[in-house]
Amino acid sequence: MSFLCRSCGAAGLDEGAPCCLVPRRITHPELETLTLAHIDCDAFFAAIEKRDDPSLVAKPVIVGGGERGVVATACYVARAYGVRSAMPMVRALALCPTAVVKKPDLARYRAEGRMIRAMMETLTPQVQAVSIDEAYLDLAGCEALHGASAAAVLSRLQNRIEEERGLTVSVGLSHNKLLAKLASEADKPRGFAIIGRSEALAFLAERPLNALPGVGPAAVKALERAGFATVSALQSAEPTALGKALGERGLRLQAMALGRDERIVAPESGRKSLSSETTLPQDVAEKEALEDQLWLLCERISSRARAEQTAGRVVTLTLKDARFRVRTRQRTMSQATLLARRLFEESRQLLAAEADGRTRFRLIGLGLSDFATAAEADRGDLVDHETPKRAAAEAAIAEVRNRFGAAAMDTGRALKVRRRAKPGDSA
Amino acid sequence: MRLTIERAALFKALSHVQSVVERRNTIPILSNVLLTADPDRLRLSATDLDIEICEGVAAEVSRPGATSAPAQYLHDFVRKLPENAPVELEVKDGDQRLFLRGGAARLHLPVLPAADFPTMPTDGFENRFLIHPTELKRLLDKTRFAISTEETRYYLNGIFVHTVKGETGDMMLRAVATDGHRLALAEASAPDGSTGMPGVIIPRKTITELRRLLDDAADSVEIAVSPQKIRFAINDALVTSKLIDGSFPEYARVIPRGNPRELRVTNSLFLEAVDRVATVSAERSRSLRMALRDGALTLTVNNPDAGVATEDLACEYDQEAMEIGFNARYLMDVAGQIEGETAIFAFSDSGSPTLVRDDADPHALYVLMPLRV
Numbered sequence: 001m002s003f004l005c006r007s008c009g010a011a012g013l014d015e016g017a018p019c020c021l022v023p024r025r026i027t028h029p030e031l032e033t034l035t036l037a038h039i040d041c042d043a044f045f046a047a048i049e050k051r052d053d054p055s056l057v058a059k060p061v062i063v064g065g066g067e068r069g070v071v072a073t074a075c076y077v078a079r080a081y082g083v084r085s086a087m088p089m090v091r092a093l094a095l096c097p098t099a100v101v102k103k104p105d106l107a108r109y110r111a112e113g114r115m116i117r118a119m120m121e122t123l124t125p126q127v128q129a130v131s132i133d134e135a136y137l138d139l140a141g142c143e144a145l146h147g148a149s150a151a152a153v154l155s156r157l158q159n160r161i162e163e164e165r166g167l168t169v170s171v172g173l174s175h176n177k178l179l180a181k182l183a184s185e186a187d188k189p190r191g192f193a194i195i196g197r198s199e200a201l202a203f204l205a206e207r208p209l210n211a212l213p214g215v216g217p218a219a220v221k222a223l224e225r226a227g228f229a230t231v232s233a234l235q236s237a238e239p240t241a242l243g244k245a246l247g248e249r250g251l252r253l254q255a256m257a258l259g260r261d262e263r264i265v266a267p268e269s270g271r272k273s274l275s276s277e278t279t280l281p282q283d284v285a286e287k288e289a290l291e292d293q294l295w296l297l298c299e300r301i302s303s304r305a306r307a308e309q310t311a312g313r314v315v316t317l318t319l320k321d322a323r324f325r326v327r328t329r330q331r332t333m334s335q336a337t338l339l340a341r342r343l344f345e346e347s348r349q350l351l352a353a354e355a356d357g358r359t360r361f362r363l364i365g366l367g368l369s370d371f372a373t374a375a376e377a378d379r380g381d382l383v384d385h386e387t388p389k390r391a392a393a394e395a396a397i398a399e400v401r402n403r404f405g406a407a408a409m410d411t412g413r414a415l416k417v418r419r420r421a422k423p424g425d426s427a
Numbered sequence: 428m429r430l431t432i433e434r435a436a437l438f439k440a441l442s443h444v445q446s447v448v449e450r451r452n453t454i455p456i457l458s459n460v461l462l463t464a465d466p467d468r469l470r471l472s473a474t475d476l477d478i479e480i481c482e483g484v485a486a487e488v489s490r491p492g493a494t495s496a497p498a499q500y501l502h503d504f505v506r507k508l509p510e511n512a513p514v515e516l517e518v519k520d521g522d523q524r525l526f527l528r529g530g531a532a533r534l535h536l537p538v539l540p541a542a543d544f545p546t547m548p549t550d551g552f553e554n555r556f557l558i559h560p561t562e563l564k565r566l567l568d569k570t571r572f573a574i575s576t577e578e579t580r581y582y583l584n585g586i587f588v589h590t591v592k593g594e595t596g597d598m599m600l601r602a603v604a605t606d607g608h609r610l611a612l613a614e615a616s617a618p619d620g621s622t623g624m625p626g627v628i629i630p631r632k633t634i635t636e637l638r639r640l641l642d643d644a645a646d647s648v649e650i651a652v653s654p655q656k657i658r659f660a661i662n663d664a665l666v667t668s669k670l671i672d673g674s675f676p677e678y679a680r681v682i683p684r685g686n687p688r689e690l691r692v693t694n695s696l697f698l699e700a701v702d703r704v705a706t707v708s709a710e711r712s713r714s715l716r717m718a719l720r721d722g723a724l725t726l727t728v729n730n731p732d733a734g735v736a737t738e739d740l741a742c743e744y745d746q747e748a749m750e751i752g753f754n755a756r757y758l759m760d761v762a763g764q765i766e767g768e769t770a771i772f773a774f775s776d777s778g779s780p781t782l783v784r785d786d787a788d789p790h791a792l793y794v795l796m797p798l799r800v
Contacts, residue, residue, distance in 0.1 A: 334577050334607060346579055381607030382780060382796055383583070383676035 002031040006155045006192055011148070026151070030196035035140040035150040036265065038172040038180035039157075041116065042189035044133035045109055046075035049102045051166040060099040064089050069279045072104050076189060109133075116161055116169075123153055126265045134184075136177055138265035155192060162190075174200075178261035182211065200259035205232035212256045222246065223253070231257045274312065276300045277365025283322045287355040290364060291348055292417040295340070297366040298347065299414060302340035305368060306398055311338040311377030317350040318365035327354060335379065335387075336372035339394050342387065343368065428464045428492025429517045432484060434529060437469075437514055438505045440482040443664055444473040445498040447480050447636060459495035460502075461544040462516070462525075464488045469516075472546070473498055478633050479547045480640075482664040493541035494518045496525040504534050547667045552651035552658060556620035558600070560644035560661070566602040567634055567641075569613035569791050572760045574631050575606030582673030583607070586634060589626030590617045598622050599790070603678050609757045610678060610794040611764070624652045628671035633657075640664055682794055683782050686773035691743040691786075692724060694770040698762040704728045704736040705755035715755040716800045719774075720748040728755065751777040752800030761793045 003014035003025050010019035014027050041047065045063035050056045060078035064071040071092050074083040081096035093099060113132040120127045123146070126138035139150035146153045154171050161169055170191040172183025179195045182203070187193035195203050209220045209231060226245035228234045234242075234257035242250040255261070276297050284290055294317075305311055313336045317329045329350040337343060347366055355361075378391040400409045410418075444460055452458045461472040466488055472481040508514065508529035515528040518538060527534040567586065575583035586604045591614075593599035598617035603610065629637075640661045641648070649660040659666040705715060708728045718725040724742040729735045751774060762770060767787025774781050777800075783793040 331578065333579070334575075349579065376799075382605055382610055382681045382794060383580075383607050383678065 001027045001029055003027040004031060004149070004151050004155060006158070009152060009156060011152055026192055026194065028151075028194045028196060029198065031151050031194065032149045034173050034175055034194060034196065035138060035142075036173070036175055036177065036180050037137045037139065037150065037154050038177065038184040039120070039135055039137065039154075039169050040172075040184045040188070041113075041133035042168045042170055043073050043075045043079075044113075044167070045073035045104060046078070046102075047167050048109055048112055050075060056100055060096050061102060062089070062092055062096070062099045063102045063104050064092070065104060065279055074099075106132075112165065112167070116165060116167070119157060119161060119164075123157060126267060128265045128267055136180065136265045151194070158190075158192065176259070176261040177263050177265070178213065178256060179203075179259055181213065182207070185211075195259075201235065204257055204259055205230075205235060207231050209234075212253065215253070219253075226250070272371070273316075273367050273369035274301050274304050274308075274310075275316070275318075275365060275367035276304075277318060277363055279363045280361065283360035283362050285355070285357055285360045287352065287357060290351055290355050290361060292413060293364050294347055294351060294366065295344055295411070295413045296417055297364065298340040298343040299411075301366055301368050302338055302343060302394065303398065303401075305338035306374070306395075309374040310371050311336040311374050312368035312371050313337075314368070314370040315343060315346045315350070316367035316369065317347050317354075318363070318367070319351075319354055319361050320363035322360040322362055324362075329354065332370070335381065336370075336377040337387075338368075338374055338377050339387070339390055341390050341394065342378065428462070428494055429490040429515075430464050430469060430486045430488040431513050431515050432469055432486040434505065434508050434510065434512050434514050436484045438502075438508075440469075440471050440484045440663075441498070441502045441505055443482050443640060444471050444480045445502045446639070447475050447478050447632075448473050448498045449475050450499075456495060456539045456543055456545070458497055458499065459539055459544065460498040461493070461495045461541060461546075463493040463541065464491045464516075466491055472544070474545060474547070475632075476545060477630065477669045478636060479667045480636060480664060481667070484663065492518060494525060494538045495541055495544045496536045496538050500534075500536055501525075501527075504532075505529070508532060547656065547669075549658075549667075551653040551656065554620060554624035554652040555649060556618040556624075557647040557649055558615075558618050558621075560641050560646075560648050562615045563648055564638070564641050566600070566613050566615060567638055569764050570602045570604040570611040571631075571634050571638075572764070573604040573606055573609050573611040573793075574634070575604075576631075577606065580607070582628060582671055582675055585628040585630045585671045587626060587628050587675040587678070590622050590624055593790075603675070605676075605678060605681075605794075608754065608796045609761070610681065611761075611791075612678075612682070612793070613791040615790065621650075625654045626675065627652060627654075627657055628673065628675055629657060630668065630671050633666070633668040637661075637666055640666065681780060682792065683773065683775060683780050686775045686779075686782055688719075688746040688749065688774040689744070690719060690724065690772040690774065691769050692740060692772070693742075693768060694762055694765045694785075695768075696740060697724075697770055698759060700726055700738040700740055701755055701758050701762065704738050705759070707733040707736045708755050709733070712798065713755045713757075714752050714798050714800055715758065716750055716752050718748075718750045719744050719746075721745060749774065749777060750800070751781070752798040753781075753795055754798060757795055761795065764791070764793070 001014055004011045005019045006024040007022050008020035046061045049061055061075040062071055062078050063073045069089050071085055071087045078096050078099050083092045083096050110132055117129055120135060120137055124137055124139050124142050127135055129135045143149060151173055158169055158171055161167060168190040170184045170188045172180045172193050174180040174183050174195040175197055179200055183193040183195045209215055209223055234254050237254060242254055278293055314330060314332050320326045331346055331350055378387050380387040397409050463470040468483050469486040470483045512530040517526045523538060525536045525538050570586050583606060586602050588602050590598055591601050599614040600617045600621050601614040603612045637659055644661045651658040655670060657668055657670055704726045705728055707730050709730045716727045724740045727737045761783050765785040767785045769786040771784045771786055772781055777797055781795045785791055
């Protein structure tokens with residue numbers, strides 16, 4: 001059977017002879033032929049924090065927002081205490097009181113994600129990023145170019161990321177996206193798992209139902225009620241019976257259970273929206289206070305839009321109330337914008353219709369979409385002579401911040417909010 | 428309340444008032460029409476709290492009274508009644524229902540007390556004047572297409588009407604609408620009593636309602652203006668509307684004066700040509716390029732997703748050659764309002780507002796913001 005040594009890169013037929021001092025060998029009958037991979041960074045945010053502050057290496061680290069926020073990422077030490085992503089911070093700290101909590105620095109993580117993606121893109125143009133820290137790669141047809149199998153190329157990439165970026169990733173290799181993703185989850189962290197055509201059914205049969213993408217607690221319940229308590233039950237289900245019990249969805253689930261997935265790796269066609277949100281330290285009902293938070297979001301989106309020289313025509317406001325009900329409100333502007341001031345003017349009107357002074361909100365978010373180029377934005381019109389002036393002013397502020405740092409210049413409102421948010425303040 | 432009324436007259440009045448009734452209402456009584464039986468006529472009234480339309484119809488009233496009943500059902504039922512049948516309407520004392528009989532058809536509808544029906548106060552109208560319906564129609568039609576639908580600049584969601592001293596020194600009643608990309612202005616000699624009225628922004632929905640009623644208007648329309656409201660008396664109907672509470676922009680400064688490059692083109696041919704080349708224009712920008720040189724105008728729409736359409740037109744132009752882009756839809760809107768044979772364009776350069784005039788109407792003008800092409 002073919003083998004590949006993840007340590008030294010040796011490959012060939014496994015005849016028992018050693019290849020290096022610390023061999024990490026993978027053997028698989030389809031090692032040479034599988035080309036579709038899913039790569040996922042291990043505890044990405046936490047790993048970056050540990051890399052950049054070695055004193056944290058042995059400590060449980062949780063990356064997440066404020067007292068009221070949720071866990072974005074927990075390192076493997078913290079996970080040993082039972083801490084999981086998306087868990088409320090209070091709960092996480094109860095489980096792991098010694099944890100070091102880091103506020104997420106998304107700009108830094110995003111930059112790191114981009115560097116890793118750039119490494120992937122040197123191997124194949126078929127790279128589809130699905131989030132900041134995971135991507136699908138299709139290496140079909142690249143074997144001759146690299147003079148090695150896809151598995152060998154991926155193993156090299158994994159080592160290179162570890163050496164150059166100080167971060168570990170897990171690789172899943174298979175023949176479709178579904179199985180590649182399941183494979184990368186199967187051997188984490190720093191793993192390399194292969195699911196071949198011959199073993200896909202057996203592999204899936206052993207998984208719990210919620211291992212299938214899109215199957216959460218509610219879907220598990222529905223499946224159990226319909227008499228399909230395991231993946232293998234789904235595999236052998238009579239399609240008509242399944243269709244009757246669960247409709248179209250049941251048939252899609254069965255296709256997944258059988259390891260069928262026709263989706264192709266589609267390199268990203270460009271971002272479609274910019275968004276940012278804040279979970280408030282306490283639930284807020286007062287419109288003024290919500291507007292203050294909204295202003296910070298507008299500034300954040302504006303500065304990201306400026307960095308990418310893009311602008312948008314559609315503003316979307318998201319609010320989550322104290323009972324976790326989400327409302328989104330949208331408005332299309334007559335002209336695209338990237339200005340914080342215009343974003344604010346539009347979104348505060350959306351907010352005014354929702355903030356009745358009684359409903360308490362726990363989260364506020366803002367999105368900008370339907371992109372246009374920065375050159376097309378904020379040009380004013382027959383009766384709007386203010387926007388071009390405002391555009392010049394905000395461009396000047398951005399320039400000052402570029403040169404002297406973000407704190408060099410601030411608006412009164414932002415200053416007020418930031419002061420109030422300082423720890424120890426009684427607000 | 429008890430009365431007999433001609434079916435046709437009732438139906439006409441009902442269709443006039445019921446169109447302001449919103450289809451969905453959180454306040455139940457706003458779905459109703461208010462019926463008031465005076466000794467010799469029936470008054471019908473409906474409102475959405477911003478606009479109120481009230482109309483009186485001759486009726487044989489045997490017992491005066493008032494009630495309110497669902498506008499939509501009443502309207503639709505009366506519409507389906509046989510042509511010439513007289514219609515009886517009755518609310519018995521203490522009954523919560525309106526009884527309607529037309530021929531052999533009978534209808535009972537639930538009513539709500541007339542006293543609860545919201546009405547607009549009628550006070551505060553300081554300026555009153557008469558205007559001929561044709562003149563009012565002209566002012567509205569030549570400007571309403573430019574009304575903005577943008578929610579943020581709510582003060583552009585209507586037509587700004589005010590009096591101003593015209594170029595000849597006479598007082599003019601002027602209507603202006605703009606959405607920021609185009610502006611339309613039309614004026615008429617100021618009717619007696621209009622001078623000094625406050626400048627008012629009449630909301631789009633009011634314009635639509637008004638415009639429907641104006642088609643049947645026979646006599647002069649009386650307009651009464653207060654700083655918050657406007658009222659139109661058209662035949663037997665009374666339209667009262669709130670005004671948009673905002674200040675209309677200083678529009679005069681965006682009307683270009685002395686743009687040097689003049690183009691004269693046969694309007695009907697221009698409109699048809701724009702319509703033809705716009706067939707392939709992109710849904711969003713509808714961008715159209717006008718290329719001008721000595722005596723010739725070339726219209727081009729180039730849409731990479733669809734194709735390229737071009738048309739040459741003879742024109743009067745003797746200035747330096749230039750190219751300028753416009754939204755084809757906007758050009759057609761403007762050309763559609765020009766009644767004379769010739770449309771006159773005055774350009775400055777390809778980035779500045781362009782003035783368009785009608786050679787047959789010195790009292791209307793249009794401003795178009797060019798697109799980058």
